[in-house]
Amino acid sequence: MNKFIGTVALSLVITGVAVAASPSSLNFLRSRIEERYMPAARVPFMPRHPVDTVLSVEQDENDLNPMAFGAATTTVTTSAAKLLTFHGGKVLAGTTQVRLMFAGPSWVNATFAGTKITGLARFFGSYSNSAYAKTAGEYTGSNGKVSPLVNYQGYTAPSSKSVSIDGRNVMSVATAACTEYRSGTFKADTAGNQFIVVYSDMPRPSNAGYCGYHTAASCSGQTVQLAFLWNLDGDASCSAQDTTTGNAQGLAALVNVTAHEVQETLSDPLLNAWYDSTNAENGDKCAWSYAHTSVLFGTSRFKVQTQWSNTAYSLNKGYKNLFGEPGCIDGT
Numbered sequence: 001m002n003k004f005i006g007t008v009a010l011s012l013v014i015t016g017v018a019v020a021a022s023p024s025s026l027n028f029l030r031s032r033i034e035e036r037y038m039p040a041a042r043v044p045f046m047p048r049h050p051v052d053t054v055l056s057v058e059q060d061e062n063d064l065n066p067m068a069f070g071a072a073t074t075t076v077t078t079s080a081a082k083l084l085t086f087h088g089g090k091v092l093a094g095t096t097q098v099r100l101m102f103a104g105p106s107w108v109n110a111t112f113a114g115t116k117i118t119g120l121a122r123f124f125g126s127y128s129n130s131a132y133a134k135t136a137g138e139y140t141g142s143n144g145k146v147s148p149l150v151n152y153q154g155y156t157a158p159s160s161k162s163v164s165i166d167g168r169n170v171m172s173v174a175t176a177a178c179t180e181y182r183s184g185t186f187k188a189d190t191a192g193n194q195f196i197v198v199y200s201d202m203p204r205p206s207n208a209g210y211c212g213y214h215t216a217a218s219c220s221g222q223t224v225q226l227a228f229l230w231n232l233d234g235d236a237s238c239s240a241q242d243t244t245t246g247n248a249q250g251l252a253a254l255v256n257v258t259a260h261e262v263q264e265t266l267s268d269p270l271l272n273a274w275y276d277s278t279n280a281e282n283g284d285k286c287a288w289s290y291a292h293t294s295v296l297f298g299t300s301r302f303k304v305q306t307q308w309s310n311t312a313y314s315l316n317k318g319y320k321n322l323f324g325e326p327g328c329i330d331g332t
Contacts, residue, residue: 054174055216055223055270065237065288081325082276083310084139084285089272090192091141092225092265097189098124100155101180103165104201106231107158112201117155119251119300120199123258124152126298131331132259135307136267136282139274146266153186165200167228168208170215173198177226178219188222195225195265197258204230204238211238211253214261216270225269227261229254242303244293252303259304260287282308286328291319295330306330 100120106112127133133148140146165172177196181188188194204211212229232238232253242252260283267274268281275281285308294301306328312318313327320326 053218054170054226055218065239065241081285081313081323081327082278082280083313084267084274084276084282084308086140086274087272089141089268089270090143091136091139091146091267091273092193092195092269093141093144093147094191094193095128095147095149095151096225096266097151097153097187097194098127099153099180099186099194099196100124101176101196101198102155102158102162102201103176103198104162105160105164106201107162107199108160113158114250115248116199116251116254117158119247120254120258121152121155122300123255123297123302124150126300127152127262130297132295132297132304132307133263133266133331135309135329135331136263138309138311139267139282141273148266150262156180156183156185164202165198165228166202166205167200167210167213167230168205170228173228174215174217174219174226177224178217181219181222181224190222192223192269193225194222195227195262197227197229197261199229199231199254201231204232204235211235211257212261214265223270225265227258227265229257229261232257240303240305242294245301245303247302255302256304259283259302263307284308285325286321289319289321289328291328291330292332295332304330 102117107117128150129148133150136146137148165176167173177198180196181194208230211232212227214225214227217224217226230238231250233250235253238253238257239249240252240256242249242256245252247255264281264283276285283305286306289306290303291306294303306319306321307330308321308327309318309329310327312329313325316326318327318329321328
């Protein structure tokens with residue numbers, strides 16, 4: 001179900017989330033997806049200046065791993081898959097400028113941080129023009145074709161004075177990201193291609209039915225793409241179930257959910273470009289579906305979900321998603 005976060009001085013709603021629920025079957029999961037992605041929930045992009053504003057988009061959920069609840073690995077559908085269709089909006093056609101934020105004092109603790117910060121840096125450092133980044137290359141917006149180019153700008157060193165961010169308060173995420181955007185610590189993009197990913201040290205609360213989400217905000221008149229992820233250490237519902245790469249569970253979970261949000265941001269940054277008739281984006285349609293046990297990024301391997309390709313589905317050359325629809329690819 002679409003979840004609106006209300007309008008309190010600033011209008012806000014979110015997109016791209018992983019939900020906490022306990023579905024007993026994939027049929028139930030499908031009904032939840034189709035219920036959640038109501039076309040009426042999409043609100044046109046209406047920037048407000050100069051006040052920081054989370055742009056009005058619906059909460060598009062990257063559902064929790066149904067296998068965590070004992071569901072079957074696939075449910076074969078007898079109807080044709082719903083293809084992604086173009087709705088007239090922009091995509092990220094230029095080089096996406098990625099900046100990471102590690103919010104909360106726990107990130108300075110070496111035991112808590114573990115390999116998560118360095119692992120995410122390796123992931124983003126090798127993301128640009130990778131075969132995986134190119135999985136969204138077939139999608140063209142009003143401003144051109146999706147670009148697989150990503151410039152990883154790094155991150156501000158974690159601080160013991162940093163405040164933990166509760167992702168249920170979307171405005172707090174946007175405020176933190178806009179503050180970072182204006183900080184001058186990195187070259188801020190002014191073409192709408194800035195992407196700030198916020199990693200909280202706060203575990204996913206029991207009433208937060210998602211692992212992370214993506215949205216967009218107007219920061220002093222500039223459109224900035226945002227993503228938020230909880231601390232996923234020990235969270236079975238958000239686990240990538242990676243058993244081959246040697247990556248720690250928390251890092252593997254963050255990378256997998258991040259990959260989902262990045263590819264959706266590239267192809268549908270303002271929620272008015274590419275999605276199907278149920279409002280599902282490319283990442284949604286292949287959530288928790290893997291073609292391989294890992295994908296190579298530079299010299300590092302990570303287990304990441306596949307992404308939907310209309311072309312692969314039409315040619316019957318894609319991997320199957322959880323509903324048996326062969327339209328998923330990972331670039332390999």
